Amino acid sequence: xxxxxxxxxxxxxxxxxxxxxxxxxxxxxxxxxxxxxxxxxxxxxxxxxxxxxxxxxxxxxxxxxxxxxxxxxxxxxxxxxxxxxxxxxxxxxxxxxxx
Numbered sequence: 001x002x003x004x005x006x007x008x009x010x011x012x013x014x015x016x017x018x019x020x021x022x023x024x025x026x027x028x029x030x031x032x033x034x035x036x037x038x039x040x041x042x043x044x045x046x047x048x049x050x051x052x053x054x055x056x057x058x059x060x061x062x063x064x065x066x067x068x069x070x071x072x073x074x075x076x077x078x079x080x081x082x083x084x085x086x087x088x089x090x091x092x093x094x095x096x097x098x099x
Contacts, residue, residue, distance in 0.1 A: 001021070001022070001023045001037075002019060002021070002022045002037045002038075002040070002041060003019075003020045003021040003022075003023075004017050004018060004019045004020060004041060004053075005017075005018055005020065006018075006048065006050070007054070009051060012051040014049065014050065014051050015048065015049075015050050015051070016045070016050045016051045016052050016053065016054055017041055017044065017045045017048075017050050017052070017053045017054070018053075018054050018055065019041065019053055019054070019055035020055075022034060022037060022038075022055075024037075034067060035067075035071060038053075038071055041053055054076075055068075056081055
């Protein structure tokens with residue numbers, strides 16, 4: 001399964017595909033299913049005139065890193081993934097004025 005959506009890049013000036021998750025059951029790994037899903041996403045990106053596909057992968061997931069590198073994936077060296085959750089999200093939501 002590949003779960004994805006279109007996003008928009010102000011840097012690129014057009015949409016891209018963001019791959020939220022790709023899941024291959026362990027019993028089916030190594031059969032080319034992941035590569036086939038990524039190829040299908042590439043065709044969807046081209047058909048929709050997207051700049052490309054982006055995703056995140058955990059730094060300890062060597063099999064995934066190796067797979068993505070093998071199909072042409074590149075590390076976005078100068079970008080870091082950020083998020084805000086939990087209590088910090090609640091604190092931010094309570095701000096009601098510009099400081």
